[in-house]
Amino acid sequence: MLKATRLAKKLGQWWVLNDITLEVKAGEMLGIIGPNGSGKSTLLRLLSGEEKPDQGEVLFLEKPLHEYSLQERAKQLAVLTQEQVSDLSFTAEEIVMMGRHPYHRSFFGPTPEDERIVCRVMDETETRDMKLHRFNELSGGERQRVSIARVMAQEPKLLMLDEPTTYLDIHYQLAVLDRLKAWQKESFLTVIIVLHDLNLAAQYCDSLLVLKEGRQVRNGTIRQVIEPRLVEEVYGIRPVIVNHPILHIPQVLLTSNC
Template structure:
C-alpha cells in the first residue's frame, strides 16, 4: 500500500439547510501523514471530514481527490482509495460482525461480488487488529458501544485504502482501547504509508499521535502544523477558551495541555503557613 493519492479542499463552503458551517476553507491532507483535527464542539470538524469523505455535498468550492472533483469521480473509484468512518454509522438490523466487516471488501470485488481468499485474509486481519475476532458470529445489535465502535473501525481497515478518514474513532472506548486504536492507526501510517485524517476531542492525545495538527474554530482553520508548532497557551485560550499551561508530555515529549481552573492557586487562608 502506498500514499500516492492526494485529498484537498478548495474554497469550501458547507452547511445544513440555511445554516452555514464552513466558508472559504482550504485544506490539504499531507500524503502519508497522520493528521488530527481538533477544535471546540460545533466548530465544523465533523462537517469538514464528511465533505472530504464525499458524505456531504459542498455548497461552494470543491473537494479534490487526486486533483479531480470527488463528486465527479465514480463511487467505486473513490471507495478503492478512500475509506470513511463517520461519527454515528448505522448497521443493518441483525447483521453479524463478520458480515459487517466484510462489507469493507466491496470496493475490491468485481461486478459479481466474488469472495476471494484475499477478502477473507483482509477481514480476518482487520478483526484481529481491532480485537473483535471472537465476536465474529455475534449480531452487531447485541454489542456494547465500545465493541461496536471497534467493529466499525475493523470494517474501515478491511477496506485497505490509501486514505482513511475517521470521525472520533475513540468514542465509547475506555482509555486502554483508545490507545490501542490510536497505536493501530499509527502503525498503519508508519508501516503502510496510509494517509490518515482523524477528528479527536482529546487535545493531549491529538498532540501525542499527530504528525500534522489542524485547529479549527467557528468553521475556520485557525492554525495548522506539527503539535509543537501549533499548541501554545495562547492557542488553547483562543480556540477552546481555556486557560492552561503547556508542558512536555513525560511519555512522548509532545505538548501536554494542563488546564488551569479559576481556583488553581491556593488562597492564603488555605495554605499551611496561614493556619
C-alpha cells in the same frame, strides 16, 4: 494526496463552514480539532464527498473528488462516521466483510484474499473473539471496534475517521490509535482524523487543523497549535502546557476556571 481550497457550506441561511483551505500529503496524519459545533464533522463530510460544498473544491490525487464514481472512491477512500447503525442483525464478521464490497464482482462472494484480510484486521482490532456475535447485541465500544475493523478491511489509500475513540475505554483508545499509526507507517496510509482529546491528537497526529465557529483558526505542526494562547482562544480555558517526558511533545493540563 488531498487538497481543499476555500471550502464553504451553508445550512439554511447560516454558513456552518467558511473559507477552509488545507492540504494533506501522502502518508500524513492530519488531526482536526475544535470545540463542539465548530464544523469538524461537516468538514469531514465535504472532504470525503458525502456532501458537496456550496463553495470551493476538493481534489483527491489531483482530480476533483466529484469526478470519481462511488466504487472508484470506495477503493481509494474509507470513512468512519460518528453515526452507528446499532440495529443491524449481521454478525461482526459480516460487518467487517462489508469493507471488502468495493472489490467484489457481481454474483461472486468473498474470495480467500477477502477472508484473509478480514481475519487479519479483526485480530489487529481485538474483535476476532466476537466475530459470530450479532452487531446489534454488542456494546457501544465493541461496535466501534468492529466498525474500525470494517474500514481497515477496505484497505484504502486515504482513511477518514470522525471521533474513532468514542465509546472506547483507555486501553482500546490507545490500542486503536497505535494500530492506525502502525498502519500509517507500514502502508504509507494517509489519515484525516477528528479528535476531541488534544493530548491524543498531539501524540498521534503529524499536523493539526483547528476550527472554531466554522472558521479555520490555525493549520500547523503540533507545537504551533498546542500552545497556551491558541488553546485559550479556541476553548476558553487557561491551560498549562507541559512537555511529555517520553515523547517530548506538548501536552495540555487543565486547571479549574474557578
